[in-house]
Amino acid sequence: MSGGWLAIVGLGPGAARMLTPEVTEAIGQASDVIGYIPYVARVSPRAGLTLHASDNRVEIDRADHALRLAAAGGRVVVVSSGDPGVFAMAAAVFEALEAGPDHWRDLDIRVLPGITAMLAASAAAGAPLGHDFCAINLSDNLKPWDVIERRLALAAAADFAIAFYNPRSRARPDGLDRAFAVLRETCDDERPVLFARAVTTPDQSLRIVPLPQARGEMADMRTMVIIGSSRTRLIDRAAGPLLYTPRSIS
Numbered sequence: 616m617s618g619g620w621l622a623i624v625g626l627g628p629g630a631a632r633m634l635t636p637e638v639t640e641a642i643g644q645a646s647d648v649i650g651y652i653p654y655v656a657r658v659s660p661r662a663g664l665t666l667h668a669s670d671n672r673v674e675i676d677r678a679d680h681a682l683r684l685a686a687a688g689g690r691v692v693v694v695s696s697g698d699p700g701v702f703a704m705a706a707a708v709f710e711a712l713e714a715g716p717d718h719w720r721d722l723d724i725r726v727l728p729g730i731t732a733m734l735a736a737s738a739a740a741g742a743p744l745g746h747d748f749c750a751i752n753l754s755d756n757l758k759p760w761d762v763i764e765r766r767l768a769l770a771a772a773a774d775f776a777i778a779f780y781n782p783r784s785r786a787r788p789d790g791l792d793r794a795f796a797v798l799r800e801t802c803d804d805e806r807p808v809l810f811a812r813a814v815t816t817p818d819q820s821l822r823i824v825p826l827p828q829a830r831g832e833m834a835d836m837r838t839m840v841i842i843g844s845s846r847t848r849l850i851d852r853a854a855g856p857l858l859y860t861p862r863s864i865s
Contacts, residue, residue: 621685621722623705625698625729626657630815633735638727641692649681650694650704658694672756674704678711682719697731702752702780733778736811736839740821741850741857743809743841746864748776753783753790760790764797771801776847776860779840783831791831791840798842799826807849809841809858810834823849823858 622641627633642648647665648658655668669677677693685691695703705726712719737744749770755763770777777798783791795808805825810833812820822833826842834840843860850857 619685619688619690619722621681621691621693621708621724622727623693623699623708623725624695624727625700625703625731626654626694626696627730628697628732628735628815629813631657633730633815635727635729638729641725641727642694644690645692646690647681647684648692648694649677649684651677654694654696674707675711678704678708679715681708682711682715682722685722685724686719695729697735698729699726700728701731701733701750732780732814732839733841735814736778736809736841739811739814739819740809740823740841742859743807743843743847744776744778745860745862746776746844746846747773748778748844748860750778750780752780753794754781754787755790760793763790763794767794767797768801771798771842774844774846776844777842779842781836782834782838782840784836789831791834795826795829795831802826802845804845806845807843807847807858809843810838811841812838814839821855823856 624638624641642658645664647667648655649667651671652668655666658666660666667680681691681693693704693708697703699705733744733750751766751770753763805827807823808826808829810822847858847860
């Protein structure tokens with residue numbers, strides 16, 4: 616092999632200022648950038664760089680392509696939004712690596728972290744993830760709904776704050792309402808629900824409602840939904856409310 620490498624990177628939640636210097640450096644050195652169409656569009660074209668944009672739901676094909684290019688000597692960057700290890704491309708690359716030819720295992724492969732959406736949304740609203748929390752992907756593309764429902768009920772029973780990834784799409788218009796129904800049955804309280812849309816971009820909007828008033832139509836695929844625990848608090852103030860979960864249980 617001729618010095619190829621593969622970096623799997625996170626572009627952060629949206630704003631260019633949220634990219635880490637390490638990710639910026641890797642993209643600046645790359646010969647190829649591979650990823651989902653809207654994420655590749657966030658990388659500026661330049662001489663010597665080939666952009667490989669592909670549609671959704673082809674993660675393993677994308678990972679195979681990246682590994683083949685790196686094995687041929689390419690300096691390859693696979694881009695994800697947020698952090699590449701959170702419901703993103705790092706796991707897909709390693710699935711392809713494990714199933715692929717042995718010589719791929721000798722490649723220089725790095726995972727470069729990014730600011731994931733749940734952390735950006737939490738910071739924009741205050742600190743709703745200030746105590747124990749979990750993250751659940753509501754997409755049933757890669758796991759059945761009964762698994763999602765069971766995990767929701769258990770997380771609610773354990774009184775975690777919960778961050779929802781991929782809460783709603785045109786193909787899955789009812790999933791978020793189904794999730795809220797599970798939470799209402801388990802929680803039976805008015806814990807706050809944060810709808811954080813397009814965080815860190817000029818389109819950012821934050822909306823906080825009690826769980827009984829939360830509706831699926833309040834979110835889209837650009838929205839991070841965070842459900843507070845029973846201890847999550849709202850501080851009213853003139854500059855806008857602050858949402859936080861106390862660090863201690865007494």
